[in-house]
Amino acid sequence: MSDTPILSTHGLTGGYGDFQALFGIDMHIDAGEVVALIGANGAGKSTFLKSIFGLLPVDRDMVKFEGNPVGGTPAHMMVRRGIAMVPEGRRLFVGMTVEENLRIAIDNARLPEGEGPWTREHLFDLFPILREKRRQPIEDLSGGQQQMVAISRALLCQPKVLLCDEISLGLAPKVIREIYEILPEISAFGTAIVLVEQDVGLAREASNRLYCMLEGRITLTGVSQDISRDAIAAAYFGASHAVA
Numbered sequence: 504m505s506d507t508p509i510l511s512t513h514g515l516t517g518g519y520g521d522f523q524a525l526f527g528i529d530m531h532i533d534a535g536e537v538v539a540l541i542g543a544n545g546a547g548k549s550t551f552l553k554s555i556f557g558l559l560p561v562d563r564d565m566v567k568f569e570g571n572p573v574g575g576t577p578a579h580m581m582v583r584r585g586i587a588m589v590p591e592g593r594r595l596f597v598g599m600t601v602e603e604n605l606r607i608a609i610d611n612a613r614l615p616e617g618e619g620p621w622t623r624e625h626l627f628d629l630f631p632i633l634r635e636k637r638r639q640p641i642e643d644l645s646g647g648q649q650q651m652v653a654i655s656r657a658l659l660c661q662p663k664v665l666l667c668d669e670i671s672l673g674l675a676p677k678v679i680r681e682i683y684e685i686l687p688e689i690s691a692f693g694t695a696i697v698l699v700e701q702d703v704g705l706a707r708e709a710s711n712r713l714y715c716m717l718e719g720r721i722t723l724t725g726v727s728q729d730i731s732r733d734a735i736a737a738a739y740f741g742a743s744h745a746v747a
């Protein structure tokens with residue numbers, strides 16, 4: 504087996520024009536791993552995902568996919584290589600049905616439907632409510648159901664790495680549980696998952712390893728189950744706010 508991570512970043516810096524939001528981020532993830540990225544509002548988590556995914560400019564060597572430099576590759580090409588993103592706020596196509604939203608992913612996927620692990624039928628088995636609602640316009644679905652569509656849309660791209668930006672945001676606890684229960688099934692297919700999550704408990708439970716980010720820097724990383732709550736609190740808020 505190769506030691507090369509499926510995705511890694513190397514001293515990644517980035518931001519918005521003159522505003523630098525990220526200061527030398529080193530991260531890696533292996534096939535089938537779930538890695539959580541936690542941090543307070545404004546820490547830089549979304550900026551980091553966008554920088555990996557080609558939505559913000561970064562140097563080529565700052566992002567490697569299967570060992571090859573890919574930084575700055577446009578998002579649609581990242582999808583063809585094997586990275587898909589569930590963006591914050593879902594960004595589904597309003598005025599189109601569930602099936603039409605999924606169709607767009609299939610048309611732009613890394614592999615044709617049927618050649619990768621994810622088919623519409625497979626996803627409808629995971630999220631049965633979507634089978635029921637497949638001909639309904641996206642705006643008629645609840646927030647949780649829309650999140651299921653967003654995850655399904657990303658998986659139909661047949662990604663090797665799935666980037667998830669706050670998939671629990673604004674959802675009821677029961678729906679969050681339903682969605683998080685699916686994550687092990689996704690990683691069981693070898694798909695690596697980078698999980699940006701505000702809820703630290705949830706992030707820790709759902710991930711193999713975690714990275715904590717503060718003001719654009721990684722302040723803590725390790726095996727999720729081995730990291731204490733105090734260490735997380737210190738890394739999350741800065742040492743001066745460490746729990747006594």
Ligand SMILES: Nc1ncnc2c1ncn2[C@@H]1O[C@H](COP(=O)(O)OP(=O)(O)OP(=O)(O)O)[C@@H](O)[C@H]1O
Pocket residue numbers: 519522524542543544545546547548549550551
């Ligand atoms: N479009 C933008 N233009 C300029 N600055 C931005 C933009 N988006 C985010 N920022 C800034 O970049 C920094 C990192 O923001 P980012 O959204 O990545 O944080 P985050 O950890 O994802 O937080 P949140 O949980 O609130 O999404 C913050 O200082 C934020 O104000």
